[in-house]
Amino acid sequence: MRHTISILLANEAGELSRIVGLFSARGYNIETLSVGKTQDPKWSKATIVTDGDDATVEQIVKQCSRLARVKDVRLVTTQPHIEREMALIDVSVSAGAERQEVMNLVKIFRAKVVDISHDKMVLEASGTRDKVDTFIEMLKPLAVNEVTRSGSVAINRLSSLESFRSDTKAEAVAA
Amino acid sequence: MAFQHFRDSMNQSAVIAEPAVALNTLAQSSETPALSCRGAEILIRGLIANGVDTIFGLPGGAVLHIYDELWRYRNDITHYLVRHEQGAVHAAEGYARATGKVGVALVTSGPGATNAVTGIATAYMDSIPLVVITGQVPTGLIGTDAFQEVDTFGITLPVVKHSYLVRKAEDLEDIINEAFFIASSGKPGPVVIDIPKDVTAQITEYRGGTDGFAEYHEYHSEPDRPVVEAVVRKILAAKQPVFYVGGGVVSSGASDELISLVEKLNIPVTPTLMGLGGFPSAHTNSLGMLGMHGTYASNLAVAESDLLIAVGVRFDDRVTGKLNTFAPNAEVIHIDIDASNMGKLRKPQIPVVSDAATALAAINTSLESESLDTERLATWWQKIREWQAAVPLGCSGSEDEIDPQCLIETLHEVTEGDAVIVTDVGQHQMWAAQFYPFKRSRQCLTSGGLGTMGFGLPAAMGARIALPDQMVVAVVGDGGFQMTNQEIITAIQYNVPLKVVIMNNGYLGMVRQWQEMFYDRTYSEVDLSVSPDFVKLAEAYGAKGLRATKPSELRSVLKEGLEYDGVAIMDIVVKKEENVFPIVPAGGESRNMILK
Ligand SMILES: Cc1ncc(C[n+]2csc(CCOP(=O)(O)OP(=O)(O)O)c2C)c(N)n1
Ligand SMILES: [Mg+2]
Numbered sequence: 001m002r003h004t005i006s007i008l009l010a011n012e013a014g015e016l017s018r019i020v021g022l023f024s025a026r027g028y029n030i031e032t033l034s035v036g037k038t039q040d041p042k043w044s045k046a047t048i049v050t051d052g053d054d055a056t057v058e059q060i061v062k063q064c065s066r067l068a069r070v071k072d073v074r075l076v077t078t079q080p081h082i083e084r085e086m087a088l089i090d091v092s093v094s095a096g097a098e099r100q101e102v103m104n105l106v107k108i109f110r111a112k113v114v115d116i117s118h119d120k121m122v123l124e125a126s127g128t129r130d131k132v133d134t135f136i137e138m139l140k141p142l143a144v145n146e147v148t149r150s151g152s153v154a155i156n157r158l159s160s161l162e163s164f165r166s167d168t169k170a171e172a173v174a175a
Numbered sequence: 176m177a178f179q180h181f182r183d184s185m186n187q188s189a190v191i192a193e194p195a196v197a198l199n200t201l202a203q204s205s206e207t208p209a210l211s212c213r214g215a216e217i218l219i220r221g222l223i224a225n226g227v228d229t230i231f232g233l234p235g236g237a238v239l240h241i242y243d244e245l246w247r248y249r250n251d252i253t254h255y256l257v258r259h260e261q262g263a264v265h266a267a268e269g270y271a272r273a274t275g276k277v278g279v280a281l282v283t284s285g286p287g288a289t290n291a292v293t294g295i296a297t298a299y300m301d302s303i304p305l306v307v308i309t310g311q312v313p314t315g316l317i318g319t320d321a322f323q324e325v326d327t328f329g330i331t332l333p334v335v336k337h338s339y340l341v342r343k344a345e346d347l348e349d350i351i352n353e354a355f356f357i358a359s360s361g362k363p364g365p366v367v368i369d370i371p372k373d374v375t376a377q378i379t380e381y382r383g384g385t386d387g388f389a390e391y392h393e394y395h396s397e398p399d400r401p402v403v404e405a406v407v408r409k410i411l412a413a414k415q416p417v418f419y420v421g422g423g424v425v426s427s428g429a430s431d432e433l434i435s436l437v438e439k440l441n442i443p444v445t446p447t448l449m450g451l452g453g454f455p456s457a458h459t460n461s462l463g464m465l466g467m468h469g470t471y472a473s474n475l476a477v478a479e480s481d482l483l484i485a486v487g488v489r490f491d492d493r494v495t496g497k498l499n500t501f502a503p504n505a506e507v508i509h510i511d512i513d514a515s516n517m518g519k520l521r522k523p524q525i526p527v528v529s530d531a532a533t534a535l536a537a538i539n540t541s542l543e544s545e546s547l548d549t550e551r552l553a554t555w556w557q558k559i560r561e562w563q564a565a566v567p568l569g570c571s572g573s574e575d576e577i578d579p580q581c582l583i584e585t586l587h588e589v590t591e592g593d594a595v596i597v598t599d600v601g602q603h604q605m606w607a608a609q610f611y612p613f614k615r616s617r618q619c620l621t622s623g624g625l626g627t628m629g630f631g632l633p634a635a636m637g638a639r640i641a642l643p644d645q646m647v648v649a650v651v652g653d654g655g656f657q658m659t660n661q662e663i664i665t666a667i668q669y670n671v672p673l674k675v676v677i678m679n680n681g682y683l684g685m686v687r688q689w690q691e692m693f694y695d696r697t698y699s700e701v702d703l704s705v706s707p708d709f710v711k712l713a714e715a716y717g718a719k720g721l722r723a724t725k726p727s728e729l730r731s732v733l734k735e736g737l738e739y740d741g742v743a744i745m746d747i748v749v750k751k752e753e754n755v756f757p758i759v760p761a762g763g764e765s766r767n768m769i770l771k
Pocket of ligand 2: 683
C-alpha cells in the first residue's frame with residue numbers, strides 16, 4: 001500500500017543522506033521525496049511517499065526513528081491528512097484554438113499560467129496526486145514537452161494530531 | 176600547559192582564527208577560565224573528559240596535529256600503535272566488549288579509514304560502543320579527489336549509529352561529548368568522527384565538561400505497569416515457556432535480574448551466541464545455545480514452546496532458521512531496547528521496548544507477591560531432560576589426534592573456567608560456544624552479527640589491556656589467525672601478555688564443513704595445509720611459540736603457554752575433518768537438526 005511518511009530531522013549536512021541510505025540499504029522504496037525547512041530552521045521536514053505492506057511501512061517508521069538526528073517520524077496516512085503535489089508543465093500551443101483549450105483546462109483544474117511565448121506555455125498545477133495526474137493526462141493530446149513534478153508534502157488534519165504516539169503502548173496493553 | 180600551547184600556536188599565526196576573541200574569553204571567565212587551544216588539543220581534552228585513557232591507532236598525514244597533541248598528553252592517554260587499522264578497531268571493540276566502556280580508535284584519512292571499516296561494521300552488528308576518529312583532508316580540499324581523500328562519512332554511513340564530519344573547531348567539543356553519549360546510550364553502537372586536518376589546527380576555546388549537546392531521544396527504559404502485568408500473566412499461564420536471551424542481557428547488565436527471575440519461575444533458558452555468559456552455561460536451567468549450532472534440547476524446547484520470552488534478542492536467521500517454523504506454537508514476549516526489533520521478523524504478542532535490565536527488574540518486582548507452584552512445569556521439564564539425555568554435546572574422542580572439542584574442554588579445565596575467551600570466526604568459534612561453560616557476562620567475546628574473521632587476536636589484545644588482572648585467551652582458527660596476526664608485535668611492544676590458541680585444522684574449517692555436507696565434498700579453495708610454521712612465526716615476533724599435535728601434549732602445552740609471562744602462541748594441531756554438530760542447514764527448520 002502507498003504511504004506517506006513525515007520525518008522531522010535536524011537541518012544538518014548529511015542527515016538526509018542517512019535517511020535515503022537507510023531506504024536503499026534495507027530495500028525500501030522511495031516514490032517521492034521532498035524536504036524543506038520547518039518553522040524552526042534547526043529542523044527540516046522530509047516527506048517520503050513509499051510503497052509497502054503494513055509490516056514494511058512499520059519497519060520504515062521504526063528504522064527512521066532510530067537515527068540520532070531524527071526527532072519524530074509520523075505515518076501521515078494513518079490519520080486524516082492533507083497531501084499536495086505540484087507540477088510545472090511546458091506545453092506547445094501553436095494555434096489559437098489550442099491556446100483556448102489549454103486555458104479551459106487551466107481553469108477547470110485551477111492551475112496557473114506562469115510563463116508564455118508565441119508557441120509555448122508553462123503551467124503550474126498543484127493538488128492531490130490524482131488531480132495533478134489527471135491534469136497532465138488531459139494536456140497530453142496537446143504536445144506536452146516537459147513535466148517537472150515535486151514530491152508530495154503532507155500535513156495531518158488538525159483533528160488527528162493527538163492520538164498518534166500512544167499507538168504502540170495501546171497495542172502492548174491490548175495483548 | 177594549555178595556555179602554553181596557545182602561546183606556542185600564536186607563533187604559527189597562519190592557523191589562528193580569532194585570537195582576540197579567545198583572549199577576551201580568558202579574561203572574562205571567572206571560575207574556570209575557558210582555554211584557547213587548537214582543534215587537536217580540544218579533541219584530546221574531550222577524550223580525557225569522557226574518561227578515555229586508552230586509544231588504539233596508527234598515524235598518517237591527516238592526523239599529524241592530533242598525534243602531536245597526543246604525544247604531549249601521553250601521561251593521560253596510552254596510545255597503542257597497531258600495525259593495521261582493522262586491528263585498531265577490533266582492539267577497541269575488545270576493550271569495549273570486555274568492560275562496557277566506550278572503545279576508541281584513531282586512524283588517518285583515506286586508506287586508514289577504509290581499513291577501519293570492517294571493525295566499525297563488526298561493532299555495529301553487535302551493538303558495541305565505539306568512537307572512531309578518522310582524519311580527513313583539509314576542508315578546502317574536500318571533494319577535489321585530494322591525496323588520501325575518501326568519503327569516510329559516506330562509506331561508513333550504513334554501519335554507524337551516528338557520524339560527524341566536523342566543519343570547524345568550535346563544533347568539536349560538543350561533538351565529542353555527544354559522540355560518547357550516543358555510542359553508549361540506549362542501544363550502543365559505533366560513532367565515527369571525521370575531522371579535516373585544518374580543523375585540528377584551528378584555534379578556538381575549550382570549555383571543559385561533558386555536556387553541551389541536546390538529547391534527541393528519550394529511551395523508554397521503564398515499561399508501563401499494565402504491560403508488566405500482562406507479561407506476568409502470560410508467563411504464569413504458560414505450560415511450556417522458554418527464555419531466549421541475547422546480547423541485550425549482556426550489554427544492559429541484566430544478568431542478575433535474569434538469574435533471579437529464572438530461578439523464581441523455574442523456566443528453561445537458551446542463550447544466543449551473543450548472550451553466552453549472560454546466563455551461566457552450567458546453571459541447571461540452561462539448555463545451552465540455540466540456533467544453527469544450538470543444542471538438541473534448546474532447539475526442540477523452542478520448537479515445542481508455547482511461550483517464548485525473548486530478551487535482548489533480534490530473531491537473527493542464525494537463530495531461527497526458517498522463520499515461519501521457528502517456535503511455531505509460541506506466543507512471544509519480546510523485550511528489547513530497539514523498537515525496530517519488534518515485529519521486524521516475528522510479531523510479538525507483547526512488545527516491551529525497554530532496557531533488558533530495567534524490564535526484568537520490573538517483572539521481578541511484580542512477581543514478588545505471587546506464590547509459585549514449583550511443580551507447575553514438571554511435565555515440561557521432564558520432556559526437556561529427556562532431550563538433553565538423548566543428544567548431549569560430545570566428541571568422538573580419538574586416541575592419536577586432538578579433538579577440537581576436547582581442546583576447548585581442556586582449555587576450560589586449565590583456566591578453571593575463569594578466562595575471558597575471545598574467539599575468531601569459524602568452527603572453533605562454535606566449539607568454544609558449545610564446550611566452554613561461561614559463568615558471567617562479558618566472558619565470551621565474539622563477532623556474532625558480522626562474523627568477522629581476524630577479529631579474535633586484536634580483540635583479545637584490547638580486552639587484555641582493559642582487564643589487566645584477568646586471563647584473556649584468544650581462540651582462533653588457522654585461517655583467521657593469518658588475517659590479523661600482525662598485532663602480535665603490538666602486544667609484544669606494550670607487554671600485553673596475549674594468549675592465542677590456534678585451533679589448527681589445516682582448513683578454512685567451517686567452509687570445508689559446508690562443502691562436505693552440502694556440496695558433495697567438493698573442497699574448493701579451503702585447504703590451508705600450506706601455512707607458515709606458527710611456532711617459528713611466534714618466535715620471529717619475540718613471542719613464545721608452542722605446539723601440541725597429540726592428545727598427551729595438549730594439557731601441558733596449554734598450561735605452559737598460559738603460565739608463560741608474556742605473549743604465547745599455542746599451535747594446537749587438531750583433527751582435520753571434524754564437523755560442528757548439531758547443525759541446522761541454512762534456512763532449514765530448526766527442529767530438523769543434523770546430529771552427526
Ligand atoms: C573476513 C571473512 N572472510 C571470510 C569469511 C567466511 N568464513 C567463515 S568461517 C571461515 C573459515 C575459517 O577458517 P579458520 O579460521 O581456519 O577457522 P575454522 O573454521 O577452521 O575453525 C570462512 C572463510 C568470514 N567469516 N570472514
Ligand atoms: Mg581452520
